[in-house]
Amino acid sequence: MENSLPLAGDHQFALASHGVSARRQNAGRVLIALTSLVFVVAFFLQVLHTIGTLSIGFETWRPVLYAYLLWAVGLGTGQVMIRGEHGHQAAFLLPALLFTVAVVIFPTFFGLYIAFTDWNLSSLTGSHFNGLDNLSALLHDAFFWNALSNMVYYVLSVSVQYAIAFGLALLLNADIRARKFFRVVFLLPFMLSPVAVSWMIGKSIMEYRFGPMATLARHLGWGSPAFFATPWISRISIIAMDSWVWIPFIMVLLLAGLQSLPGEVLEAAKVDGANAWQTFWKITFPLMGFVSITAVIIRIIFELKLADIVINVTAGGPGGATDTVSSFIYREYRDRSNVGYGTMLAVFYLVLIIIFVTLLLNFAARWMRKVA
Amino acid sequence: MATYAPSLLGVLRLRYRPKRIFGRVLIYSALLLWTFICLFPIYWTISTSFKVAVDVTHGHLIPWLDFQPSWKGWRSLGLSPDTIGEISNPREEFLQRFENSIVASVGASLVACTIGSLAAYGLNRFKYKFGPWRNKDISFFFLSQLILPPVVLALPFLVLYRELALLDTKVGLILVYTLMVLPIVIWVMRDQFAAIPTELEEAAFIDGASVWGAFFRIVVPIALPGMVASFILSVILCWNEYFFASLLTSTDAKTLPVMVASQTGSQGIDWWSMAALSSAAIAPLVFIGIFLERYIVKGLTAGAVK
Numbered sequence: 001m002e003n004s005l006p007l008a009g010d011h012q013f014a015l016a017s018h019g020v021s022a023r024r025q026n027a028g029r030v031l032i033a034l035t036s037l038v039f040v041v042a043f044f045l046q047v048l049h050t051i052g053t054l055s056i057g058f059e060t061w062r063p064v065l066y067a068y069l070l071w072a073v074g075l076g077t078g079q080v081m082i083r084g085e086h087g088h089q090a091a092f093l094l095p096a097l098l099f100t101v102a103v104v105i106f107p108t109f110f111g112l113y114i115a116f117t118d119w120n121l122s123s124l125t126g127s128h129f130n131g132l133d134n135l136s137a138l139l140h141d142a143f144f145w146n147a148l149s150n151m152v153y154y155v156l157s158v159s160v161q162y163a164i165a166f167g168l169a170l171l172l173n174a175d176i177r178a179r180k181f182f183r184v185v186f187l188l189p190f191m192l193s194p195v196a197v198s199w200m201i202g203k204s205i206m207e208y209r210f211g212p213m214a215t216l217a218r219h220l221g222w223g224s225p226a227f228f229a230t231p232w233i234s235r236i237s238i239i240a241m242d243s244w245v246w247i248p249f250i251m252v253l254l255l256a257g258l259q260s261l262p263g264e265v266l267e268a269a270k271v272d273g274a275n276a277w278q279t280f281w282k283i284t285f286p287l288m289g290f291v292s293i294t295a296v297i298i299r300i301i302f303e304l305k306l307a308d309i310v311i312n313v314t315a316g317g318p319g320g321a322t323d324t325v326s327s328f329i330y331r332e333y334r335d336r337s338n339v340g341y342g343t344m345l346a347v348f349y350l351v352l353i354i355i356f357v358t359l360l361l362n363f364a365a366r367w368m369r370k371v372a
Numbered sequence: 373m374a375t376y377a378p379s380l381l382g383v384l385r386l387r388y389r390p391k392r393i394f395g396r397v398l399i400y401s402a403l404l405l406w407t408f409i410c411l412f413p414i415y416w417t418i419s420t421s422f423k424v425a426v427d428v429t430h431g432h433l434i435p436w437l438d439f440q441p442s443w444k445g446w447r448s449l450g451l452s453p454d455t456i457g458e459i460s461n462p463r464e465e466f467l468q469r470f471e472n473s474i475v476a477s478v479g480a481s482l483v484a485c486t487i488g489s490l491a492a493y494g495l496n497r498f499k500y501k502f503g504p505w506r507n508k509d510i511s512f513f514f515l516s517q518l519i520l521p522p523v524v525l526a527l528p529f530l531v532l533y534r535e536l537a538l539l540d541t542k543v544g545l546i547l548v549y550t551l552m553v554l555p556i557v558i559w560v561m562r563d564q565f566a567a568i569p570t571e572l573e574e575a576a577f578i579d580g581a582s583v584w585g586a587f588f589r590i591v592v593p594i595a596l597p598g599m600v601a602s603f604i605l606s607v608i609l610c611w612n613e614y615f616f617a618s619l620l621t622s623t624d625a626k627t628l629p630v631m632v633a634s635q636t637g638s639q640g641i642d643w644w645s646m647a648a649l650s651s652a653a654i655a656p657l658v659f660i661g662i663f664l665e666r667y668i669v670k671g672l673t674a675g676a677v678k
Contacts, residue, residue, distance in 0.1 A: 060537040088583045092494030095487040096514070096554065103551045104517060104525070111528035119531075171403055184665045185407050188414065191661040191668075193612035195629040196650045199636045200417045204643055212416065215431050244409070249672065256673035298518075305521045308614045312633050326523040326615070333619070339527050346524040357519050 020084040028081025035074025042067035072098045115347045119340035127340065134344035144345055147316075147323040148352075150235070154306055154324065157239045158299050162292070164243070165250035170280075172251075173258040183255075190248035194308035201241050202228075202313035228314050231321030238322045241309050246302070250295045257291030258284070289371055293364045300360065304353055325349045414658065420647035421445035428643050445644030449652065466631070466652065473628040475542050476617075477610035480549030485603050487550075488557030489595070493587060495558075496565040497573075511562070517555045522615045525551075530619055542625045548616045553606040556671075560605070563674040564598030565591070601671035604664055608657060628653045 042064050049057025058064075076094050080087035115134060119127035138144060172183055192200075205211045206227040217225035228234040261284065269279045307326035310316060316323035316331065325345070332342040420428065422441035432438035443452035450460025491514070494500070495507050502510060529548060530539070538544035568591060576586040592599075614629040621630060632653050635646060661668070 061532075061535040062537050065536055085583070089494060089498040090500070092490045092498065092583075092587075093500060093510070096491035096558070097510070099487060099550070100514065100517065100554065103547060104520070107525050107528040107532060110532060111524060114528060114531065167402075168406060171399060171406075174399055176399060176403065182403055182407065183669075184662055185410050187665055187668065188410055188658065188661050191608060191657040192414075192654050193614065193629050193632075193657070195612070195614045195633045195636075196417075196654050197413070199632060199646055199650050200413045203636055204420065204647070205413060205416055210429050210431055210643075212412075212431060212433070244413075252669050252672045256669070301519050304519075305523075307523070308629075311614075312636055326521060329523045330526075330615070330619075333527060333530075339531065343527045346521070346527065349521065350524045353519055353521065 020082065025082045028078040028087075031074050031081065032078035035071045035078075039064075039067040039071035068102060111343050111347060114340055115344040117340045121337040121339055130340070134341050135348075137341060138344055138348055141345075143320055143323070144325070144328060146320045147325045147328040148349075150321070150323055151304065151325060153235060154239065154242070154303055155300055157243065158296060158303055160239075161243045161247050161299065162250055162296055165247045165295075166254055166292075168247070168251045169254035169258055172255055186251060187248045189244050190246070190252075192245065194242075194245060195312055197241060197245055198309050198312035201244065202237070202309065206237060228322075229318060231318060234314055234318060234322050238310060238314065241313070242303075242306060245309075246299065250299055253291055253295040253298075254288065257288050261287055286371070290368065293368065297357075297360060297364060301357065304356075414654070417647050417654070418651050420643050421645075421651050423644050423647075442644075445646075445648035448642070448645035449648050451648070451652070466649070469626055469628045469631045470652075472542060472545075472621075472625055473611055476545040476549055476625070476627055477607045477613075479542070479546040480553060480610050481603050481606035483546065483550045484553045484557045484606055485599055488554050488602070489561045489592075489599060492558045492561035493565050493591065496562055497570070511558070514558045515555050517551070518559075522552070526616060526619050529616070533620060539620060540622045540625050544620055545617065545625055545627070548620065549610040549613060552613065552616075553609055556609070557602045557606060560602040560671050560674040561595070561598060564595045568594050597667070597670065598674070601667040601674070604660065604667045605671035608660065608668070611657060 046057055046061055046064050049055075072094070075098070076091050078087075079090045079094070083090070114127070116129060116131060117127040118130045118133065168186060172179060172186065176182070189197075206213050208214050208224070208226045208229075213227070214225045226233070227237040265283060265287070266279060269283050274282065305326060306324045307330060310322050310324050310327040311330055314322045316327055320328075329342045329345050329349075332338050332345065419433065419435060422435060422443070422445065423432065423439060424442050424444050427439040435441045443454065446452035447455050448462060449466055450456070450458070450463030451466075455463075495511050498507075500507055500510060505513075525548075533539040533544050536544075538547070572590050572594075573586040576590050581589065612629060613627075614633060617627045617630045618633065621627065632649055635649060
C-alpha cells in the first residue's frame with residue numbers, strides 16, 4: 001500500500017528536496033505501524049466477536065470504522081513525516097483514494113460474497129452459501145431478461161434525445177433575442193428531481209381522467225387515452241418523461257460545443273455559397289463529433305441507471321413492459337427482502353455494463369481516430 | 373476605387389426578405405414550443421396546488437379566469453397563511469425532511485468538493501506511482517465509479533450499514549452521496565486545474581511557499597468558480613437522489629424525494645396537497661436553476677469541449 005512513491009525528478013515542479021531527519025522518519029514509521037495495528041486488532045476482534053468465539057467486542061461494527069479513520073489519518077501523517085515533500089504530495093490524493101477504497105471496493109467484494117448466498121433479510125435462519133444457485137435462478141428468470149431487454153429500448157431512446165437536444169442547441173446558438181431566458185428555461189427540467197417529475201407528469205398530467213394530456217388526447221380523437229395501460233405506449237410515456245429531464249443535459253454540452261466551433265470555417269463555407277443545410281451536414285456536424293460522442297456516452301451511462309421514474313410511476317408495469325434492471329432489483333428487495341438473489345442480479349448487471357461501456361469506449365476511440 | 377454604398381432600401385430588403393422572415397418565425401415558434409413543454413409541468417404543479425376538487429376534475433387551468441385560487445393544498449401542508457402560525461404535524465414532518473435533504477446534499481457536496489479538489493489537483497500537478505498504477509490509471513479508477521449503478525452498491529450498503537449502525541442516519545447518507553458525486557467533482561476540477569498555468573505556483577515556491585501554501589493561497593482562489601460549479605452540480609444531484617435514500621432511510625433521515633414518493637402511492641384526487649408538496653420540493657432547485665445557471669453550465673461542460 002505504501003509504495004506511492006512519486007518518481008524522483010519526474011514531477012512537474014522543480015522542488016528543493018527537504019532533507020528529512022532520520023528521527024522524524026522513524027517516528028512516522030512507528031505512527032503508521034501503531035495505527036495499522038489498532039485497525040487490524042479492532043477488525044479481528046470484531047470478526048471473532050461476531051463469529052462468537054470471543055465474548056469481548058463491540059456492539060456494532062462502528063468502532064472498526066473509527067479505527068479505519070484513525071489508520072487513514074496515521075497513514076497520511078506518516079507519509080508526510082517519512083517522505084517529506086513527496087509525502088505532502090501523496091497527502092493530496094490519499095483522502096479521496098482511501099475514501100473510495102473504503103466505500104466502493106470493500107462493499108463490492110462484500111456484495112460478491114452476498115451474491116452467492118441465499119440471504120433473505122426476512123428469514124430467521126440467516127445466510128448460507130448456496131454456490132451457483134442464484135446464477136442459475138438468474139438464467140431462468142424471465143422477468144430479469146425482460147427488464148434487460150427493456151434496457152435496450154431505453155438506451156436506443158438516447159438517439160432520439162440526442163437529435164432533439166441537437167436541434168435545441170442549434171436554436172439557442174442561432175441569432176436570437178432573449179437567449180439567456182431561453183437557456184435558463186430549457187435547463188430547468190434537468191434541475192427537477194425525477195421523483196417530483198413522476199408525480200408532476202406521470203401521475204397528474206398524464207392521468208387518464210383529469211390530466212391535461214388525456215384531455216388533449218380526447219380532443220384529438222383518442223377516445224380513452226391511457227398512457228400506462230399497454231406495453232408500448234407506457235414504454236414511450238416513460239421514455240418521454242426521462243427525456244424531458246435529460247435532454248437539457250445533452251443540449252448544454254452540445255451548445256458549448258457549437259459555441260467553440262471556429263467561426264472562420266463557417267464563414268468560409270458561407271462565402272463558398274454553401275446553404276444552411278450543406279453547412280450543417282458537411283461542417284458543423286462533423287466538427288461536433290467529439291462533443292457528441294462524449295455527451296451520448298455519458299448519457300448512456302446515466303440511462304443504464306434509470307430507476308426512479310419507473311419505480312414511482314408504473315412500478316415496472318404493465319406486465320414488466322417498463323421495468324428497468326434497477327427497478328426490478330429494487331422490487332426484488334422491497335417486496336421479498338431477497339438480498340442474496342438481488343445482489344447476484346446487480347453484480348451480473350454490473351459485469352454486462354462494464355463489458356458494454358468498454359466496447360462503447362473502444363468503438364468511440366477508434367471512430368475518433370479515423371475521423372481525426 | 374469603386375466604393376459600394378448600399379442604399380437604405382437595399383439594406384431593408386436584405387433584412388426583411390420573405391425567406392428570412394419565414395426562418396425567424398420558424399425559429400421563434402420552435403423556441404416557444406419548447407419553452408411551453410419545459411414550463412407547463414411546473415406551471416401545472418404550482419397552479420394545481422391552489423385548486424379544489426372541482427377545478428381538478430374540470431381541468432381548469434388559468435387562475436382567477438378559470439378558477440378561484442384556494443389555499444387548500446398549502447393548508448394540508450401547514451404552509452398556508454392561516455395555518456402558518458399554528459402547530460401543524462405535516463409541516464413539522466415536511467420541514468424535517470427538508471432539513472435532512474439540505475444536510476445530506478450540502479454535507480456530501482462539501483466533503484466531495486474538498487477531497488475531490490485535492491485529488492484532482494494532485495493528479496494534475498504531481499506524478500504518482502502506486503504499484504503499477506500511474507496518474508492516468510488512478511484518474512480512470514476515480515472516473516470509472518461513474519458507471520457503477522447504485523443498485524450494485526445499494527444492497528451491500530444496506531447490510532453493512534446495519535452492522536455499522538449507520539442505517540437511517542444522515543452521516544450514512546452523506547457517505548453514499550459523497551461517493552456518488554466524487555467522480556463528477558474530480559472530472560470537473562481536473563479540467564479547472566489544468567487551465568491554471570504552473571508558473572504561478574512556481575513563483576510562489578521561489579518565494580518560499582510550501583505545496584499547501586501555494587495550493588491554498590494561489591490555486592484555490594483562481595479555481596474557485598470551478599469549485600462553486602462542481603459544488604452546485606453536486607448539490608443538485610444529491611438533492612434529487614431517491615434510490616439510496618429510499619433504501620437506507622426510514623424515519624429519522626428520510627429525505628424530501630422519499631417523502632414525495634411515499635405520498636404519490638396514495639391514490640384519489642387530493643392532487644392539491646401533492647401539488648403543494650411537489651412545488652415545495654422543487655422550489656429550491658428552480659431558484660438555483662434561475663440564478664446559478666451559469667455555474668451549472670460551467671460544471672456540466674467541463675472536460676467535454678476540447
